[in-house]
Amino acid sequence: MIAATDSVLVPMRVSKAVALGGSDAISMFVVLDELDGDRHLVIGVGEGEALALDAGLNGVRWGRPMTYEFIVSLVRSLGGRVREVRLDRIVAGAYAATVEVDGPHGVALVDARSSDALNLAVLAHAPVLVTPEMLADCTGRQEADSAEAALLRRALAAGPMTVRQVGG
Secondary structure (H helix, E strand, O other): OEOOOOOOOEEEEEEEEEEEEOOOOEEEEEEEEEOOOOOEEEEEEOHHHHHHHHHHHOOOOOOOOOHHHHHHHHHHHOOOEEEEEEEEEEEOOEEEEEEEEEEOOEEEEEEEEHHHHHHHHHHHOOOEEEOHHHHHHHHHHHHOOOHHHHHHHHHHHOOOOOOOOOOO
C-alpha cells in the first residue's frame, strides 16, 4: 500500500466517463483533469459506476433516486454534507479514496473506492483532491508498454460516453 504523504493535494475535476470496446469486453474509465494544470488521472471503474458518473455529470435524473443520489440525500437528511473527496492512496494496485463528511457530530473520514467517492463528489458538488503520488503512478502506468497502458491512453483521448434516459 502506498499512503499519502504530507505533500500538497492537487485539485481536480471529474471530466468524463469513457467506455472503450475491445475484442472481447468493454472497459470503463473515469478521467479527472487538473484544475490549474495539464495533468490527468485515468481510473478503470466498473460499468455501473461509470454509467452513474456520466449520468451525474450530465444531470440525468431518473424517476426514483439511484444509489449515489440516495446516499447524498441520506447524508443531507442527517444534517451532513460531503465536504471533499481525496484520492489519497494506492491499495493492492487500486486507487482508494477518503470522503470527508461534515455533520452534526463533527467531521468524519470515510474510506471508499475511488469510483464511489467520485460519484458522490459529482452529485454533492464537492471538491476532488488527488495526491501527487497518484498522479505520478497514473503517468507511469500510461507510459508503460502494456495493454493496460494502451487502454489508459485511449481513455484519455476518447470522447465521453453519453447516458440518456429513454422513454418517458
